[in-house]
Amino acid sequence: MKKILITFLFFIGLPAVADISFKVEPGNKTVQANGIAEITIYAEWPQGTNAYMIFPPSMPQLDGLEITDHITFGQSLSINSQIVQRIVHFYKFTVTNGGIADTGPIFIDYKTSGSEEKLHRKLSGINFEVKRFEKLKYIIGGGMILAVLALSATFLIVKLTAKKKIVRESSSLEDEMLSQIDKIKKYRLEGDVKKYFQELSDILKDYFRKKYQIGSLADFDPEKISKAGPDKYTIDAAKDLLKLAHNVCYADYLPNSQEQGRIMNFVKKLLEKNRPHQTSAEEELYLK
Numbered sequence: 001m002k003k004i005l006i007t008f009l010f011f012i013g014l015p016a017v018a019d020i021s022f023k024v025e026p027g028n029k030t031v032q033a034n035g036i037a038e039i040t041i042y043a044e045w046p047q048g049t050n051a052y053m054i055f056p057p058s059m060p061q062l063d064g065l066e067i068t069d070h071i072t073f074g075q076s077l078s079i080n081s082q083i084v085q086r087i088v089h090f091y092k093f094t095v096t097n098g099g100i101a102d103t104g105p106i107f108i109d110y111k112t113s114g115s116e117e118k119l120h121r122k123l124s125g126i127n128f129e130v131k132r133f134e135k136l137k138y139i140i141g142g143g144m145i146l147a148v149l150a151l152s153a154t155f156l157i158v159k160l161t162a163k164k165k166i167v168r169e170s171s172s173l174e175d176e177m178l179s180q181i182d183k184i185k186k187y188r189l190e191g192d193v194k195k196y197f198q199e200l201s202d203i204l205k206d207y208f209r210k211k212y213q214i215g216s217l218a219d220f221d222p223e224k225i226s227k228a229g230p231d232k233y234t235i236d237a238a239k240d241l242l243k244l245a246h247n248v249c250y251a252d253y254l255p256n257s258q259e260q261g262r263i264m265n266f267v268k269k270l271l272e273k274n275r276p277h278q279t280s281a282e283e284e285l286y287l288k
Contacts, residue, residue: 020045020052022108026126037065037093037101037128040233043108044086047076051113054087057123061104065093065128069269073237090233093128101128173210174275177203181268188260194249200263201245204238207271217242234270241266 020043027038043054056072069092077084095101106123180203187196208214212229217239230238241263247253 020110022121022123024106024123024126026128029127030129030131031095031101032131033095035095035130036068037095039091039093039103039126041089041091041106041108041123042086043089043110044084047083047085052085053111053113055109055118057089057106057108059103059106059125061102061125062093063104064096064101064130065103066096068092068094069273071233071237071266071269073233073240075236075240088233088236095128095130099130101130102126103128172276173207174271177207178268178271178275181264181271185264188264193255193260196260197245197248197255197263200267201242201249204242204267204270207267208238211274237266238270 023042023044025040025042027040031037041057043052045052056070059067071090072087074085074087077086093101093103103125105125108121108123109118110121111118181200184196184199184203187193187199205217208217208230214220217235220235244253244255244259245263248255
């Protein structure tokens, strides 16, 4: 996994500096076999004279898990009348075995601004209990039943594959916007960074407006998200990137290569993740 250094600088003179704290939370500790498991890792500390550099966590033992996606972003929030800085690492895993799946120990490297020495923190791992389908208690005439099922499945597969494939005339919203993204890459290559950020931020705002009926992300309350809407972490990351794009376009902020790649990767992953899945003949057979 490529490590990305994230740096936060704060105003000097604000009160109360405490040690940095870490927390690991599972989205759901019980998952289906070959299902998706989620964990969120927080690194947070009160805003003060200290600035921390946080490195993305590493999980050297992914026993029965395959990492499929992760989003890293920073945010500020008020807790008990104090501003707290937080870096959030959001991971998704595909469970590949049964019983108990273990992430193994989670390690985070961090250091204070201006210090050359890295500090190393070991966090406890997360165990996921994997549900399995119940086995049939009795098998009557097993050979005959299997033969009938095999013949039926063969007949249905032949029938489904014999049908002409339907060409879908209308593409999804995600497909349309992904085609626009391919055209935006040229602005970065040509050095027109403002145009590059402007186009990507317009796509991001337009997508939330059309997909989730969210008119303004800046004023949107994440607590009002429905079950069918985006998760809180996606909303917070989108807000953070839109603020970055605004500073680039209107405050003459010069983004580094990491920030330029970050907004492109976020928008592209968001669209690809929500793109409607085209079922195959075998999947349609299974669903029936």
